[in-house]
Amino acid sequence: MFDPRAIRKDFPILSRTVHGKPLVYLDNAATSQKPRQVVQALAECYESYNSNVHRGVHTLSMEATDRYEAARKKVAEFIHAPSDRQIIFTRNTTESINLVAHTWARERLGQGDEVLTTEMEHHSNLVPWQQVAAERGARLRFIPVTPEGTLDLSTLDSLLNERTRLVAAVHTSNVLGTINPIQELARRAHEAGALMLVDGAQSVPHMPVDVQALDCDFLAFSAHKMLGPTGIGVLYVKESVLEGMEPFLRGGEMVREVWYERATWNELPFRFEAGTPNFADAIALGAAVDYLNALGMDSVRQHEVEITRYALEAFRELEDVEVLGPRDGNLRGGLIAFSVSGAHPHDLGTFLDREGIALRTGHHCVMPLHRKLGLTASARASFYVYNVSEEVDTLVHGLKRALDYFTHAVRRAR
Amino acid sequence: MQLDELDDLYREVILDHYRRSRNPQHLADAEVQADGNNPFCGDEVALQVKLNGRGVIQAMGRQGKGCAISQASASMLTEVLQGKTLQEAERLGRAFRRMMQGEPLQAQEREALGPLEALEGVRKFPIRIKCALLAWSILEEGVESYRRRQG
Known part of the structure; x- marks a missing residue:
């Protein structure tokens, strides 16, 4: 039985906090975390x-x-x-x-x-x-x-x-x-x-x-x-x-x-x-x-298909977010790169870091493709065996707040 | 959410310059033309400086794509440098760089920086300092190449 919550117990780093918030590690395509074993x-x-x-x-x-x-x-x-x-x-x-x-x-x-x-x-x-x-x-x-x-x-x-x-x-x-x-x-x-x-x-x-x-x-x-x-x-x-x-x-x-x-x-x-x-x-x-x-690679894949589908579905709520790549979760690996109109990936990355969320931002060492897509950078969430759907919810909530912060909100002048 | 620290980074004046860039028009006949990017993050800035007969900055244009910090810094630069000579612009650039490196500034330097002082909060986010400096580095290169052409 594949249980990401049980898996998380093998990864001490996942229980740390970042800026006072529980770490939400969604940068697995850059590098994964390591289990105690x-x-x-x-x-x-x-x-x-x-x-x-x-x-x-x-x-x-x-x-x-x-x-x-x-x-x-x-x-x-x-x-x-x-x-x-x-x-x-x-x-x-x-x-x-x-x-x-x-x-x-x-x-x-x-x-x-x-x-x-x-x-x-x-x-x-x-x-x-x-x-x-x-x-x-x-x-x-x-x-x-x-x-x-x-x-x-x-x-x-x-x-x-x-x-x-x-x-x-x-x-x-x-x-x-x-x-x-x-x-x-x-x-x-x-x-x-x-x-x-x-x-x-x-x-x-x-x-x-x-x-x-x-x-x-x-x-x-x-x-x-x-x-x-x-x-x-x-x-x-x-x-x-x-x-x-x-x-x-x-x-x-x-x-x-x-x-x-x-x-x-x-x-x-x-x-x-x-x-x-x-x-x-x-x-x-x-x-x-x-x-x-021990987890079984078929189960690893199945878990990632599910969490990616869940995330793609949740991203639909975000009007200003454009997902790169195929829409069908079956055709893709467990990662979602996206661009946001009105907010630059680095600003998103800095904002979300304050929420404890680790995302990759930039060109991800793929400059020619970004150029072809008319982008200089994108943000990317990538999943692995220990990620749970609640973390996707945290990301989506954080993205909404970030969009509000950079595009809509009028804050008091200082 | 520690909005306070974030608000230090993204001061209202910065977000204002980011949302409503100043001097976006391209000045094809400007004496100084420069563009560049930060290959690490892909931020791009292009700058043009139009001088009058006495070597004073008469108009500036700037275009670009990138994060709020790099684009706001470039936008503010075009506003602050109006009416200054290239030498004064360089002196201001050095003061700005020193501020970003946490070195003390004289009161008159702070005054000359004007809205650029708002970028001081970026210092708490060391990885973003390069974003704030991008336009200034590009301007320095442009001025240098303009002087070489002048002999």
């Missing part, structure tokens, strides 16, 4: 078996290595990867995408080749491709966003061609909330002879994701958005693709044998993890995966 896993690592992994023959090193590799296995199973050899630990989604840009893309992209991405990408799935495209003389193309906030797939016939080497798309948009049809994109990419990269930063934490069902070649995501610690991210790569990839960073741990002049590479996935890895945070990510598995 994750914090404890991190503390336990440092207090009971901390030691460098894959090196020593002593007991602590073996314990740390076992836990680190167990975490890798948990992550592999969580996204239904065929093997844990396909899970590379990175710092975050951005580093995962950069790894692909600096290795696979640099080797495979030639003059006139094309990378196809979308108009709704986070800067992390756009700027790395700009750089590698400029360097290799390749061309960056974009699947347009429709006025409803979905991808215009009718353009694929003309956009995909024999020069397309990669399709790179976000799974769930962090602004529009749109869940993109990755399965179909991957099928079309493969028909054109291209590979498929998925930015799963906003999908893996919130719904069941199966890399085999999606048939993507790369999937990138971050631990800190899925109840895990900061500083650890994941790159999944299909094994056939990974075998042919050159290492990204070079040094210790990623080698098999080293001479003064040359070196040979370690087996997968270790050849992509140079230097001492962030094993403590990877182990804590394992604890976050355990936590999500």
Whole structure:
């Protein structure tokens, strides 16, 4: 039985106050809060078996290595990867995408080749491709966003061609909330002879994701958005693709044998993890995966669909609020970005902060899409497992007061 | 709700400038033309300064999009700088910056700031200080580039 009220008890931070009001944390798309179980896993690592992994023959090193590799296995199973050899630990989604840009893309992209991405990408799935495209003389193309906030797939016939080497798309948009049809994109990419990269930063934490069902070649995501610690991210790569990839960073741990002049590479996935890895945070990510598995990802998704629908319904009362992205709660992840006529997102953010409400305001690292929508910024409420409908009520009430404050009320002059 | 602190940030005069911006017309023939934004939040301001033959600010225009603080600050700036020389405008800009950084001001500096003094409450919200300074930074760049063109 999925019970957000019981879940909240695992998150000490949710009982704090902000400006004397109970915290209403609605900035989960930026980073999620951490349950005790994750914090404890991190503390336990440092207090009971901390030691460098894959090196020593002593007991602590073996314990740390076992836990680190167990975490890798948990992550592999969580996204239904065929093997844990396909899970590379990175710092975050951005580093995962950069790894692909600096290795696979640099080797495979030639003059006139094309990378196809979308108009709704986070800067992390756009700027790395700009750089590698400029360097290799390749061309960056974009699947347009429709006025409803979905991808215009009718353009694929003309956009995909024999020069397309990669399709790179976000799974769930962090602004529009749109869940993109990755399965179909991957099928079309493969028909054109291209590979498929998925930015799963906003999908893996919130719904069941199966890399085999999606048939993507790369999937990138971050631990800190899925109840895990900061500083650890994941790159999944299909094994056939990974075998042919050159290492990204070079040094210790990623080698098999080293001479003064040359070196040979370690087996997968270790050849992509140079230097001492962030094993403590990877182990804590394992604890976050355990936590999500215990809740059940189908239930997590169902909860978010319900609270998002509830919020979309409540937002209808607010005349001056315009919700970005699809109206149908089934088509979107658990986040709602909106613009307000008469009040700027930053002013709303400051006002609502005084009510204890944490919202994201700004361009959310998606400047080109905001520009296309004619906005410089928006406000965003994003939900997770511990959010309850009363918090949506608090938000709506706060928004009404903020609108009144900035647009209607005439206060005494001071 | 701690409306008092909020009211310190959003003084009535600030909200008034935000709701009814002064000098919104674009002055195409102005000597100083400058625009810029705050990439962190996307706030935008464009400023034009029309000088008379003696180098005195005769008219200003300003356009932009953004939060109440950045837009009100820009609107007030156009009002306060009327009739001043570019040098006086720069001196006022420095005084405004010092006020936002919490440094003491002389009585005559405070007087010269006029309605801009209302923005002092922004200091309690450090992340918003940049919003208040945006128009001034843009003006400084515009004046600098105007002087370079003049040699």
